[in-house]
Amino acid sequence: MGDSLAVLLAELREDEALALVRGSLEGGADPLSLVEELRQGMTEVGRRFEAGEYFLSELIMSAEIFKEAVEIIGPHLQGGSGADKGSIVLGTVKGDIHDIGKNIVSTLLRCEGYEVHDLGVDVEPAAFVRKLEETGARLLALSGLLTLAFDSMKETVAAVAEAGLRERVRVILGGGPVNERVVEYAGADAFGEDAAQAVRLANRYLGA
Amino acid sequence: MDARERIETAIRLGKPDRVPVVPIIDFFAGRYGGITQHEMFFDIEKADAALEKTMRDLGLIDGQNLSYAGLGRIMQAIFPTPPIMPGVRGVPEDGQFQFVEKTVMAPEEYRLIEERGPLRWILDKMKLSTPEMGKPAGFLKVFAGAGRDIMKARRSVKRWRSKGVESMVAYNIVFTPMEYISLFMRSFNDFILDLFRRPEEVKAASRALMKTMQMQGLMMVRSSGLKRVFMGGTRTSASFLSPKQFEEFALPEWQEMCEFWVRRGVTPLLHFDSDWTAFFPYLKNLPRGKCILNLDGSSDIFKAKEVLGDHMCIMGDVPAALLKLGEPEEVEEYCRKLIAEVGADGGFILSSGCTIPVDAKPENVKAMLASVHRHRP
Structure with missing residues (x-):
């Protein structure tokens, strides 16, 4: 065998x-x-x-x-793949089209059993909010490589709060220059240094 | 010492009168100097005026690392997949330059590079991504535009030199074959899968492309008169490849490329983005005292000093996030540490980690430029 x-x-x-x-x-x-x-x-x-x-x-x-x-x-498969660990909304923020890191994280989260709603690149804050409302997801993962992405991340977190979803939704960040300081600037919850850490953060926040 | 001597001394691992400061500054200087990013890319006179204003207000630089000023048309002619370029094809005038991650080459095409001939194959690809290049008139227009801007860039290099600012590379931009294939042809993800699925084809394609990449660079070196070449490395970094893959695929290319330049008296400026820390020991295989290792803040530059300090000039790496979000005191402290530790015994050039971001705080840029006068190794 x-x-x-x-x-x-x-x-x-x-x-x-x-x-x-x-x-x-x-x-x-x-x-x-x-x-x-x-x-x-x-x-x-x-x-x-x-x-x-x-x-x-x-x-x-x-x-x-x-x-x-x-x-x-x-x-x-009848009745799904058993992937019911929860929903995650994810994308590269407005003004930024870098997607290497985002795609890796998206794939790994799917492998881990999450339902991932990948909104692509250059995503407006309102589009993230709409998807969070629509799916009831409790985790939002934002990616960006440019420093201008820090502002879009901040704007996105503010839009989530504005929509009254911040209590429910945890926000994690990723991308080359992102660090603790960017988390603070954007008002997010945490950041992942690499793709594996993004999965660990998801597991931590979604209780898997 | 003038700026050029200062830089050359550092490259040869010597200790100049002070650490030279050589950032990638034009995205920032364009905005600070009141022009759009489109103007910065397409009008070198305006870009130079913006940089003059920036230096007047914030402090002098010894040189420009890669300068994007006036390179818009040149990049359109040498990049087979067009990047997002401010003011071009609907991108806002003051938008941000970015590469587009796009697969324009099928996996079966690796074999074609050799069969068709690398240069013809690249031109085929350019015609697909930029249809106007398919017609002779359009083709001529693209290359004539680039040619005119090359002349302007050469004049700009001379102007800056007369003002005591050294241009490191101007438009001397060269790629190793695998960086080129990953960045412009196969896209990141597909290229990585190719390394597992068709390793021999990737290697054969790399061999087929090498000469063309070198010749393109040589033409640029001869026309610019600058004996340095800018070689970007990201996709073959330790952020992505295993050491085994680096040894098997990428190291032979980097070695061959660097040796090619060094034999001709040309200094490779290895602009290594992402994390290269785990691969530092391999870089000892590159010619000693002849290359510059330019890091972007993702690699451990202090470790680079430890492993490679007696082997290659180290350049870097004030992080973009620090320049945007930090305070001047923090920037100064980081620069002080770089100068004291990486600059100890010479062989160090202070630079930005990749580029000074367009939205950096001016007072942070000022602190960075002042640090080389305030601190000694």
Whole structure:
């Protein structure tokens, strides 16, 4: 018997992992248990990343395999993927179009089991507010690389407060120059130094 | 010592009369000097006047690191995917310059670079992203515009030199093949996946592109008369790649590129954004005393001094966030620490971490420029 799906994913063996998913589904395996195995694989990837054995490129590759696998499993799932850890609204703030970091965080949060509403780049404060109202999400993740993004982050947090949502919604920040001082300037709750930390913050705030 | 001697002494790991200050300043100077970002990119005379005003009010600089002033048309001619450029294609006149993360090359195309010939392949791509370049008239217009601005930039370099301000690189902008592919062709995410899925094709494409990248740079060096080249590194940094990947893919390129320049008496200015700290030991493979390591505030510059202080000139790294949100005393304290620690024994140039942001506090810029006169290593 070969390696488990979790192991194949953790070792980034893309072709073998996808072949195993297809084979298992044909053999009548429970699709939800396959998703669960993929999550275990991602947990192992996360562990290796924290331990300094894996780097961001490996995180990106693992998330890609996860995504491909879930796409294959998707049609076999009835009643969702079991991803019910909560909703997160996320985007790069107004005036800024940098999305490398945002996309990585978005993907990893999805792998972690969150429902992520990624609004893209150059997102107006009002669009964030609308999405928070619509989804009832309790976490807002804002990204930006330019210093002008600090002002947009501040504006966005103010708009969330204005809409009366600040009590319910935690706001986390990310992006190259973002630090504790920017958190304070924008009136946010915390920032993530890297993508893994963004996931930890989500888990902390959404109680996973 | 004049500014040029001061800078050259630092590059050769010597100790100048004081630490030279050489920021990327034109985004900020444009706004401070009362012109739009579009004018800064497309009208070098206005940009130079704005910088003069900035220096009059806030203090002198020894040199300009990369200067974007007047580079708008030149960038449009050498960048195969057009960045967001203030005042161009609906972007506001005073908008912010940004690169666009876009995949314009299919993974199967790696093989095409060699088959089609790298230069022709790049031109094919440029015609796709800038349709007017597909017609001879449009093509000529783009390159004639760039040519005119190159002449203006050369005059500007001379003007500044006569005023005691050294231009580090003017428009001498060169990419290593993988940085180029990731930034302009495949986009970040796809490029990373390619390293796992088609490593040999990526390496072959890199080999195919190397000569073209070098020749483009050489033409610029010859026309500008400045024997330094600006090479941006981000996508092959330790923020993204594993050490194994860096060794396998990127280090050979950086080595080959730097050795190419150093053999010709040209100094590579390695403008390394993102976190390179874990890769510092590898940089010992680059020629000693011949390169500048310019960090943006994401790498540990103090660690750079420890690992590379006797190997390459270190340049940096007053963080953009500090210049926008900090107080002058904090900026001064950070600069003092850089000068005392990274500047100890020479081999250090004070600069901004990447660029001085357009919305930096003027009093913070003033504190940064004054620090080299107030503090000694």
